[in-house]
Amino acid sequence: MNLIDVIGPVMIGPSSSHTAGAVRLGLLAASILGAKPVKAEIHLHGSFAETYQGHGTDMALLAGLMGWMPDDERIPCAAEYAKANGLVYSYYKIDLGNMAHPNTVLFKLTGVDGSFCEIVGSSVGGGQVKVTEIDGFPVELTGRLPAILTVHKDTRGVIALVTSTLANAGVNIATMRLFRSDKGGMASMVIECDQAVPQEILNLIGALQQIHSVRFIASVL
Amino acid sequence: MKKEMLSLNNWIEEATSRQQNLDDFLLEYNTRELECSQNDLLAKMYSMLEVMEKSVQTGLMGVRSRSGLTGGDAKKLVEAVGCSQFISLLGDKALDAVIYAMAVGECNAAMGRIVAAPTAGASGVLPGVFFSLKKHCQLSDEILARGLVVAGSIGLVIAERASLAGATGGCQAECGSAAAMAAGAAVAMLGGTPRQVGTAVAVVFKNILGLVCDPVAGLVEVPCIKRNGSCALQALLAAQLALAGISSFIPADEAIDAMKSVGDSLPCALKETAGGGMAITPTALAWAKQYFAKARG
Numbered sequence: 001m002n003l004i005d006v007i008g009p010v011m012i013g014p015s016s017s018h019t020a021g022a023v024r025l026g027l028l029a030a031s032i033l034g035a036k037p038v039k040a041e042i043h044l045h046g047s048f049a050e051t052y053q054g055h056g057t058d059m060a061l062l063a064g065l066m067g068w069m070p071d072d073e074r075i076p077c078a079a080e081y082a083k084a085n086g087l088v089y090s091y092y093k094i095d096l097g098n099m100a101h102p103n104t105v106l107f108k109l110t111g112v113d114g115s116f117c118e119i120v121g122s123s124v125g126g127g128q129v130k131v132t133e134i135d136g137f138p139v140e141l142t143g144r145l146p147a148i149l150t151v152h153k154d155t156r157g158v159i160a161l162v163t164s165t166l167a168n169a170g171v172n173i174a175t176m177r178l179f180r181s182d183k184g185g186m187a188s189m190v191i192e193c194d195q196a197v198p199q200e201i202l203n204l205i206g207a208l209q210q211i212h213s214v215r216f217i218a219s220v221l
Numbered sequence: 222m223k224k225e226m227l228s229l230n231n232w233i234e235e236a237t238s239r240q241q242n243l244d245d246f247l248l249e250y251n252t253r254e255l256e257c258s259q260n261d262l263l264a265k266m267y268s269m270l271e272v273m274e275k276s277v278q279t280g281l282m283g284v285r286s287r288s289g290l291t292g293g294d295a296k297k298l299v300e301a302v303g304c305s306q307f308i309s310l311l312g313d314k315a316l317d318a319v320i321y322a323m324a325v326g327e328c329n330a331a332m333g334r335i336v337a338a339p340t341a342g343a344s345g346v347l348p349g350v351f352f353s354l355k356k357h358c359q360l361s362d363e364i365l366a367r368g369l370v371v372a373g374s375i376g377l378v379i380a381e382r383a384s385l386a387g388a389t390g391g392c393q394a395e396c397g398s399a400a401a402m403a404a405g406a407a408v409a410m411l412g413g414t415p416r417q418v419g420t421a422v423a424v425v426f427k428n429i430l431g432l433v434c435d436p437v438a439g440l441v442e443v444p445c446i447k448r449n450g451s452c453a454l455q456a457l458l459a460a461q462l463a464l465a466g467i468s469s470f471i472p473a474d475e476a477i478d479a480m481k482s483v484g485d486s487l488p489c490a491l492k493e494t495a496g497g498g499m500a501i502t503p504t505a506l507a508w509a510k511q512y513f514a515k516a517r518g
Binding site: 010047073075 | 287328370386
């Protein structure tokens with residue numbers, strides 16, 4: 001923690017967890033989808049479901065999906081902008097069980113290119129967030145650092161190829177996590193980096209034979 | 222080796238032995254920590270002050286919250302002060318601090334733009350104290366920016382030794398910490414010694430110890446907005462005692478540690494869960510029931 005964390009951030013009120021954190025979850029969800037969202041089914045769990053209107057959580061999530069930051073003064077009017085921008089949205093209450101964090105949201109997003117993605121994330125306090133599930137895959141993505149997210153076939157050497165591509169581009173890896181459905185099946189990597197990853201490097205990684213998709217997830221803090 | 226905890230007492234003694242003002246000392250400390258120049262850090266503080274001032278203006282327009290529960294009280298207080306029959310129980314400085322603090326609290330509840338310093342729920346206390354002193358004591362923007370460095374540094378110590386979150390330590394950790402930060406900054410901005418800054422911090426915690434976080438329906442409105450006003454007042458009281466040369470028997474670090482131990486002993490119901498205090502009064506429960514029914518509908 002440093003002085004800037006205490007005197008800041010600038011945000012739209014009223015709540016760092018229910019408003020600022022919700023914007024960040026929307027931002028992360030949109031970058032995971034990798035396309036402009038045109039349809040969003042937003043399922044709210046726990047305290048998010050109970051107090052979303054008073055805290056503006058509904059507007060904050062939409063704002064994030066449209067790529068706005070937590071201090072954007074248009075947030076209270078996000079619904080009008082969403083309508084004007086062709087983003088169709090609906091809210092639902094969902095019970096994700098006792099194990100889920102009280103401030104949890106499940107997004108079902110459709111992109112302008114027809115892509116579809118289901119993302120679960122929680123606002124864990126003080127505006128910090130965590131995406132915990134993408135299309136049923138367990139992940140852990142906090143948005144604190146720029147990150148790349150891959151979906152690939154679980155094969156020998158994929159990690160070495162991806163990490164050496166990053167190393168050659170001068171990108172330092174801060175943290176890294178791996179997930180797979182089963183041996184030789186679908187796998188996923190979340191790599192948090194100290195630098196943003198340029199598009200040409202993403203293209204190189206995306207061109208690797210074993211990689212199904214790669215996304216850059218910008219830092220949201 | 223275990224990292225030593227941040228200590229306000231150590232900073233105060235070090236600054237005193239170097240015959241330095243605490244704001245100079247802390248400006249040097251933070252530029253080292255952030256690896257930036259003093260000008261960059263002060264520029265950042267100016268931009269935060271600018272947002273704070275706009276939040277005050279927004280709140281003074283009489284905005285209402287989305288739930289409809291709160292709003293318009295800061296404006297009401299300003300209008301009351303302007304009336305010929307107004308009886309002033311507080312002086313101008315204290316009254317304006319309360320007005321500005323509540324204005325920012327109302328701006329926050331109405332989804333306005335604020336600086337979470339240290340948190341969104343307690344975002345009114347610092348602007349309340351700072352802009353009242355700016356107006357009535359003719360403080361320059363540079364003094365305010367340096368004051369914000371002092372306030373933030375006090376917050377750093379509290380965050381490390383205790384907590385700044387209502388969910389962890391109750392309202393004493395949130396609005397209480399904001400008051401301690403504002404009190405210490407006020408002493409520094411008005412030319413007090415480093416030791417007097419420490420006294421102001423300690424006195425605030427003595428006076429607000431045990432304050433619980435009990436938001437009605439879980440919303441950052443009741444009692445949060447008035448508590449911002451009340452804690453701005455606590456900050457001025459503590460600064461006043463410290464500047465008068467009164468010392469605190471309990472040193473600042475120990476007062477912060479006491480706040481942590483009280484926070485740890487508070488039951489969950491009194492830490493932002495809306496399970497106790499004002500949140501479970503019959504009036505609060507009746508309002509919450511109707512509000513949630515509408516939200517579900």
